[in-house]
Amino acid sequence: MAVTSRTPSVSAPGTPPQPGLRERKKLRTRIAIRQAAYRLIAEQGYEATTVEQIAAAAEVSPSTVFRYFPAKEDIVLTDEYDGVLAAALRGRPAGEPPLESLRHVLAEVLAEFLATGEQELRQRTRLMVEVPAVRARTAGSMSDTAGALADALAARTGREPGDLVVRVFVAAVLGTLREVTLCWGEQGQEGDLVAMTGRALDILEGGLRL
Numbered sequence: 001m002a003v004t005s006r007t008p009s010v011s012a013p014g015t016p017p018q019p020g021l022r023e024r025k026k027l028r029t030r031i032a033i034r035q036a037a038y039r040l041i042a043e044q045g046y047e048a049t050t051v052e053q054i055a056a057a058a059e060v061s062p063s064t065v066f067r068y069f070p071a072k073e074d075i076v077l078t079d080e081y082d083g084v085l086a087a088a089l090r091g092r093p094a095g096e097p098p099l100e101s102l103r104h105v106l107a108e109v110l111a112e113f114l115a116t117g118e119q120e121l122r123q124r125t126r127l128m129v130e131v132p133a134v135r136a137r138t139a140g141s142m143s144d145t146a147g148a149l150a151d152a153l154a155a156r157t158g159r160e161p162g163d164l165v166v167r168v169f170v171a172a173v174l175g176t177l178r179e180v181t182l183c184w185g186e187q188g189q190e191g192d193l194v195a196m197t198g199r200a201l202d203i204l205e206g207g208l209r210l
Helices: 021-044 051-058 062-068 072-077 082-090 098-116 118-130 132-141 143-157 164-186 193-205
Strands: none
Touching: 021 051, 021 062, 021 072, 021 118, 051 062, 051 072, 072 118, 072 132, 082 098, 082 143, 098 118, 098 143, 098 164, 098 193, 118 132, 118 164, 132 143, 132 164, 143 164, 164 193
């Protein structure tokens, strides 16, 4: 998903309990690192911004940055919405087709992104379009999201998270989201991102006919 500097507030039946003190401290550290990175990148550009500078601005050590984010690209590509997305998916009606459930959930979560972190979402999208290293890292950075979605879909369908059908479904949905984001960015971030996502899911649901 996209980056936001605030803790996600989307709720749904089955939302996990609030994190404990240790998890809240870790979350604050992650957010501080990400905010520092975005601030520095806005001021001096992506390539000129180093992990050491980000660490200093966030008042942590470089090793702490790498403990939370394995690569610099991950700082601008990760967020805290995976758990929210999975919980919202689990909360959808039991008999609802999985793609229809995801359509509702993604519209809700994207609306939250745009309401609370639009500036960072737009900055991240620009980086995905303009910086080859960020764009190349995008697929790999979705592994946590893929895992959360696979677990939620497995719980809904009675399949295993590693089942081929589940894997293909998750890969198709996340690939669609990636292409929507890139298309939106390449078109100057014009248009309704939520509507574009809905249209892309229509294409996916229709069997990819041209």
